[in-house]
Each structure stands twice: as structure tokens, then as C-alpha cells.
Amino acid sequence: MSLLEVAGIAGGYGEADILRGIDLRIEPGEIVTVAGTNGAGKSTLIKAIMGLVPRCRGRVVFDGRDLLSLDPEDRVGIGIGYVPQVANVFGTLSVLDNLRVVEGVAGRAARIRDMLDRFPALAERRHVAARALSGGERQQLAFARALMSRPKLLLLDEPTAALSPNLVGQVFALIATLPGHSAAALLIEQRARQSLAISNRGYILDSGRVVLEGPAPELLGDERMARLYLGGG
Amino acid sequence: MSAAVGLNLAVAGLIQGLLIALAGLAVSLCFAVARFPNAATGDFMTFAAYAGVAAQAWTGSLLAGAASAVLLTAGLAVASYVLVFRNFRGRSLVAPLIASIGLAFLLRSVLTFFVGFDQHSFHVPIARAIVFAGARVRPIDLWLAGTSAVTLLAVLAVLFLTPIGRRMRAVADNPELARASGIRARAVMLTLWTLIGACSAVGGVMLGLQTVVVPEMGWNLLLPAFAAAVLGGVGNPTGAVLAGIALGLVQALSTPLVGFTYQTAISFILLIATLVLRPQGLLGRAEPVR
Ligand SMILES: Nc1ncnc2c1ncn2[C@@H]1O[C@H](COP(=O)(O)OP(=O)(O)OP(=O)(O)O)[C@@H](O)[C@H]1O
Ligand SMILES: [Mg+2]
Numbered sequence: 001m002s003l004l005e006v007a008g009i010a011g012g013y014g015e016a017d018i019l020r021g022i023d024l025r026i027e028p029g030e031i032v033t034v035a036g037t038n039g040a041g042k043s044t045l046i047k048a049i050m051g052l053v054p055r056c057r058g059r060v061v062f063d064g065r066d067l068l069s070l071d072p073e074d075r076v077g078i079g080i081g082y083v084p085q086v087a088n089v090f091g092t093l094s095v096l097d098n099l100r101v102v103e104g105v106a107g108r109a110a111r112i113r114d115m116l117d118r119f120p121a122l123a124e125r126r127h128v129a130a131r132a133l134s135g136g137e138r139q140q141l142a143f144a145r146a147l148m149s150r151p152k153l154l155l156l157d158e159p160t161a162a163l164s165p166n167l168v169g170q171v172f173a174l175i176a177t178l179p180g181h182s183a184a185a186l187l188i189e190q191r192a193r194q195s196l197a198i199s200n201r202g203y204i205l206d207s208g209r210v211v212l213e214g215p216a217p218e219l220l221g222d223e224r225m226a227r228l229y230l231g232g233g
Numbered sequence: 234m235s236a237a238v239g240l241n242l243a244v245a246g247l248i249q250g251l252l253i254a255l256a257g258l259a260v261s262l263c264f265a266v267a268r269f270p271n272a273a274t275g276d277f278m279t280f281a282a283y284a285g286v287a288a289q290a291w292t293g294s295l296l297a298g299a300a301s302a303v304l305l306t307a308g309l310a311v312a313s314y315v316l317v318f319r320n321f322r323g324r325s326l327v328a329p330l331i332a333s334i335g336l337a338f339l340l341r342s343v344l345t346f347f348v349g350f351d352q353h354s355f356h357v358p359i360a361r362a363i364v365f366a367g368a369r370v371r372p373i374d375l376w377l378a379g380t381s382a383v384t385l386l387a388v389l390a391v392l393f394l395t396p397i398g399r400r401m402r403a404v405a406d407n408p409e410l411a412r413a414s415g416i417r418a419r420a421v422m423l424t425l426w427t428l429i430g431a432c433s434a435v436g437g438v439m440l441g442l443q444t445v446v447v448p449e450m451g452w453n454l455l456l457p458a459f460a461a462a463v464l465g466g467v468g469n470p471t472g473a474v475l476a477g478i479a480l481g482l483v484q485a486l487s488t489p490l491v492g493f494t495y496q497t498a499i500s501f502i503l504l505i506a507t508l509v510l511r512p513q514g515l516l517g518r519a520e521p522v523r
Contacts, residue, residue: 050413054323076415084413090406093399100396101403103415149415 001064003028003184004153009048009058010208018044020208021058026153026186027200029179033216035192036205042188043085045205046155049186050082051075063152077104081151085158085188088142091131095122098130098141102148115144136167143174147183154178154185161190172198196220204228237367242485244368248443250481251381254474255436256454257461258388259429261473264462265405266425267318269329274433274458275451276340281306281437282446283344286353295355299380303434310430314422322418323408337452345448353446355438377439384435385474388428392470397424405468456497457484460504466514476515 004026012018018041026032034042047053049060051072060067067075076082090098099112116123119140125133130141139159146154156175160168168191176198178185189195196202196216204212204225212225219225256274263271281302288305289298313336321329362369392398397420404411404421412418433451440450461480465472480503484496491499507514 052409052413072412073415073417076413082413084410087407087410090403090410092406093402097399097402101399101411101414101416103400103417105415145414 003063005061007059009060011053011056013054018208022210024203026184029184031185031187031199033195033199033202034188034205040205041208042205043157046157046188049155076149079152081146081149081154083142083146083156083159089130089138093130094127095130095141096126098145099148102145105148111148119144135162139171151183154183156185156187158188240368242488244370246482246485248374248378249485250478251378252436252439253457253461253481254385254477255381255432256458257473257477258470259432260458260462261470263429265468265470266401269326272333273336275455276337277306277310277433278437278440278451279448280309280340281434282441283348285438285441286355286446289355299438302438303431306434307427307430310426311423314426341448355442381435381439388432389471401425457500460500463504463507464515472514
């Protein structure tokens, strides 16, 4: 059974549908890249899986459960973590409070220690307000916050977008370790080549639809795909 | 002005400032967490004053009157959330702002219907003023200052030192990320409105103890309360408290210069000047990261 199964999901924020019938699945421990042009609906897709899109129809099954009837708060509880594209930490809260504030975490104190062990830079700056962190530290905090609830699936919305080139590699390396911690990842990326390189499979979105999908090596080798969506890099 | 007059004005200003700080804190908390300026804050205060007068008349005790006012006003604030403001979740601030203006008028007309325009007042035990370095302080003023300072500190302590306060700050910072972190709105909102009710109630009883209890009393305090909330940095509760105290002092100390009637004008001018020149407030707003 797939960990996540999305079937014919459609919807948006106002009158118009941004997502126009998307099918997608993620197996346990898989890393899956979703790429596509600006405004294709990538962020909207991930928000719909998290429950943050006001209007949404279709079928989303996670770990055998129907998701669309659950509030976002409850989706966290059953194992979905989310790192938004922007504003992905609580800037006014300290680093430690960013971790402490997450609800539904069994053994919270121990879990916070785990996170601070895993991200030593955060341990050092735990009493600093999150808005004072550097871009790389902030991204680590966003990951740590999302990992607090031991998600089986992590939704990552362009986690490398705002980072300097030397940090990009670090973040991809971090994502590549997720399956080892028994978490799957849905990874939205502009850097589709680098992202597919650590992924099992990929999907390309355009105007709210999947236009191409397949195993990562196949997509990387696809001429048309390379020309249209991967760019030079 | 002589030192004694100045000191008297400063004492009066401090008490007025603590009162504005309570109202400003109620406004600021609501803006930070529920994201709209609550125009019914003043009428929550009026309600509290009437509730306090009634409960004192019934029980014979000022303390019991004040405690009942806090409980009843917290109940009123929570009810206004459950029945009215909850429905505007995720919408722009226009709808809840207009609803709060409507609620303000409704509260005032219901109060007026039941109590009429007659003046009511608390029974304050008569006591001799304490003279300290030329300043005359009534014992009741000491009580007012002490109670309001404790209330302000207690509310800020809930916000900054407790788990539910941490969740409130997270919702204030980024509601969507708060949901995606598993934080349920319900407990946060019930706590928020209880705190708003408690601040308004202590402020309302304080206001009632200083003069008489009339239906417009709270509404008149709304302007300085908004000024404090804006000066302190919109959505920055600590800033609102500091700005409220400062505003009370400035109003009182400027009385010899501009006269009593123009005190409201000071609030208005500061409010508008801040909005135009420094919309983030003097103390800055806690901006969410982008
Ligand atoms: N909160 C919102 N309210 C209304 N419309 C929105 C909202 N967020 C996004 N949209 C619209 O939905 C469409 C898809 O946006 P989305 O953010 O999902 O695209 P994206 O593929 O993530 O783009 P990007 O690569 O720029 O991040 C866009 O036309 C955008 O304007
Ligand atoms: Mg996006």
C-alpha cells in the first residue's frame, strides 16, 4: 500500500481551480520530486495535502486514512510534516520555543534533545529569536520543527530556494538522510536536476496538471523534459 | 508648576496610564492573535463596571464585586468569540472590525435599556489621603495601581511564560504554520478571550471606582487604548502596556499646559502621527519572517 495516494485532486483559493485533477503517490521511505514552472500549482498541491487550501475535492489517502476530512492539526498528528516555502519558522519565538510549541509530540523533551543533537548549530543558538538566524540556520530550524512530530511524510516546499549555493548541497544531503530516519519526502524544487538526483521518482506540473511523471533517472534522461523544465543547470 | 503639583499630576497620570495600559493590552492581544482591532473593548469595560456595581450592591463587598466583574466579563468576551468573532476566522480584518463596532453599540444599548441613564457608582470606603512628599494619594489609588500592575504582569506572564502563551504567540506570529505544527485554535482562542475579558474587567472596575458608572465610560477610553496599542507597535502587547503608561503620564503632565479638555486630542494626535510617520509603532512590531 502506498503511504500517500492522491487521486483527482482539484481546487484552489477562490473561484478558479488552481489544481485541476492531479494523481500522485508516494511509497514509504521514498523521495519524490515535484517540479514545474512558476505558478504551476506546486505549493498549492503541497498545501492541499496539508489541508491548508480552502477548497479541495478528490481523494487523498494517507497511511490508509482519508485526509480530506481531517483538519491540518490532525494531519500533523498522524504523521505529516510541512516545511513551507516562505515564513517557515516562528520568527518572534526563540529557537527552543519553535520546537517546544509543536503539539502532539510524545516524549517532547527527549525529542527536542534529539533535534538539537542532530542540528548542533541550533543547539548553540537555542535562546535566540528565530528571525535572527541566518538563512541556513533558519532552514535547519524549519526542518527540525517539522521533524518534531516524527512524520512519516515530510512535505518540503523549495527548501533550497533562499540559500546560498554552498548551503544548497547541505540541504540536499540532509533530505537524502530522511529515508534512513523512516520518513518519505515530497520535495518541490526549482533545482530539478539536483533534486531528481536524490529522488526515486518525479512529477512535472504545469497549470495544475501532471504533464510528465516517472522514475528519476528516466526524467533526467528525457530530452523533452530537459528542454522544457530542467533548464540548463 | 510646583513640585507638589507636578508630583500629584504624575501620580494621577500613572494611575490613568495603568488604566490605559489595561485597555491597550486588551486591544493589542486581540490584534496580535485574532487579527482585528476590537472596538467593543471599551464596552466590555463598561459592562464590567456595571457588573461590579451590581455585585457589590448584592454582596456588600467591593472585592466580591470586582471578582464577579472579572468572571462575568471574561464570560462575555468568550461568548462574543464563540457567537460572533469565531465566524470570521481567516478573513480580512474588515468583517470582524465592523462586527465589533456592532457589538459595542449592542452592548451599550442593552446596558442603557436595563440601567437607564442614571449614574451608578461603587461604594468606596472613605479614607484619609496619604501625603507623601507633597503628593496626596488616596488609599484606593494605591489599590488601583497595585491591582492593575499585578493584572498587567499576570497577563504578560501567561503570554511569555506558559505553554498556552507560547502557542498564542505562535498563532500571532503565523497562523498557518501554527496549524501545520498541530496547534489547535480552540484552546488558544478561549485563553485569548478570557485574558481580553479579564484585562477589560479590571480596567472597567478601575474606571468606575475613579468616577461614576455611565454607559459611555468605556467607549471614551477606546481612543487612548487604540493609541497605546498603535504606539506600542501593533500586535506587540508589552509595547502597548508601556505606551499606555507613558500616555497616561503625558496626558496628566500636560494638563497645566493644554487643559483638561484637550487630553483626548493628545491621544488622537499621537495615534494619527504614529500611523502616518511610523506605522510599526515606536517600539516596533514583531514582524513574522518572510
Ligand atoms: N493564498 C492564495 N490565494 C489566492 N491565490 C493564490 C494563493 N496562493 C497561490 N495562489 C495562486 O495560485 C497559483 C499557483 O500558485 P502556487 O504558489 O501553487 O504556484 P507554485 O507552482 O508553487 O509557484 P512558485 O514556483 O512561484 O512557487 C498562482 O496563480 C497563484 O497566484
Ligand atoms: Mg511555490
